[in-house]
Amino acid sequence: MTSQLPLRFELRDDFRLDSFVVGANGSLCARLARLSDASTPRTPEAHGDMLWIYGAAGTGKTHLLQASVAQLASADVNIAYLPARQIDAEDAAAALEGSERYAVLIIDDIDSWVGVAAVEQELVRRYQERRQAGSHLVLSAQNAPVDYAMAVTDWGSRARGAEVFRIAELVEDDKLQVLKERATRLGLDLTAAPATYLLRHGPRSLPAMLAVLNQVDKLAMAEQRKLTVPLLKKVLQAGV
Numbered sequence: 053m054t055s056q057l058p059l060r061f062e063l064r065d066d067f068r069l070d071s072f073v074v075g076a077n078g079s080l081c082a083r084l085a086r087l088s089d090a091s092t093p094r095t096p097e098a099h100g101d102m103l104w105i106y107g108a109a110g111t112g113k114t115h116l117l118q119a120s121v122a123q124l125a126s127a128d129v130n131i132a133y134l135p136a137r138q139i140d141a142e143d144a145a146a147a148l149e150g151s152e153r154y155a156v157l158i159i160d161d162i163d164s165w166v167g168v169a170a171v172e173q174e175l176v177r178r179y180q181e182r183r184q185a186g187s188h189l190v191l192s193a194q195n196a197p198v199d200y201a202m203a204v205t206d207w208g209s210r211a212r213g214a215e216v217f218r219i220a221e222l223v224e225d226d227k228l229q230v231l232k233e234r235a236t237r238l239g240l241d242l243t244a245a246p247a248t249y250l251l252r253h254g255p256r257s258l259p260a261m262l263a264v265l266n267q268v269d270k271l272a273m274a275e276q277r278k279l280t281v282p283l284l285k286k287v288l289q290a291g292v
Contacts, residue, residue: 063133067118073230076220077116080105083217084120087156087188088127100182102189104162104211106196107219110257113192116219117158120190130155137161141168148178156188163193163200172204179210224251227258234262238269240279249281254288264288 074081083103107113114135121133132154139147144165151157157178165171182189193200196216202208222230228247235242242265254261267287268279277283 063118063121064115067115067122069119069123071233072112072115072119073222073226075222075226080217080219081116083215084116084190085123087120087190088124088129100185100187100189102179102183102210102214103191104197104214104216105190105192105219106194106216108194108221110259111219111221112258113219114160117160117190117192121158124156131158132156133158133160135160136164139164141165141171144168144171145174148174151178152181152185152187154187156190157182158190158192160192162191163195166193166200167203169203172202172207176204176206176210179207222258227251227261230258231261231265234265235279238265240265240269240272242279246279246281246284249284254284 069081072081105113105117118133121131124131130153132151134147134151134157136144136159141164165175179189191211191214196218197208197211197214200208200211202211228251231247231250232242250261250264254264264284264287267290268284271277271287272279272283275283
């Protein structure tokens with residue numbers, strides 16, 4: 053089955069598993085891969101799982117989830133993806149309509165809906181029907197379930213009963229790998245000196261570092277220059 057999306061949200065082509073640096077997230081990646089079991093018939097006594105993945109902005113949650121959508125869809129898993137941040141709470145029930153058709157439902161940035169009683173009641177209903185059907189629910193947020201003040205007690209207890217994974221931030225060597233891979237795709241030669249400078253003096257978050265590389269690429273093309281520390285300094289001083 054293809055990853056037909058309820059509201060046809062676009063998935064980013066560059067969010068692939070082969071471009072996701074696993075780092076310390078091996079257990080989480082392996083757990084998501086096992087959701088491919090959803091493509092096999094479920095026994096009557098089987099229950100669906102709920103996974104709650106949390107981590108700070110920029111740690112790669114959306115990258116990993118969208119990459120998992122593509123990977124699982126290629127394994128014939130009927131899967132859907134909803135970016136809650138792009139859906140107003142009052143439209144959440146409509147967005148979830150028909151989601152029972154999917155063996156795996158991924159809701160990214162579920163914390164955008166936390167605290168809204170009507171949405172949490174809908175989530176309780178959807179969770180219950182999915183559990184009974186043996187289908188899975190995967191949620192992402194910036195914090196663990198215990199850190200949120202849920203509006204609906206039943207939803208709070210179910211969320212806290214989920215399998216919880218904290219997505220680990222990449223260490224410096226892992227960030228360097230990501231930067232080098234992005235530079236290669238841009239056609240840039242990221243040598244040791246500018247790479248070290250970016251890690252030491254650039255923005256702390258990886259998405260912001262990648263944005264800097266994109267700006268460096270544009271400037272390098274405009275000025276017909278190679279990626280050097282002075283060129284990188286020029287971009288950083290411009291406040292990119």
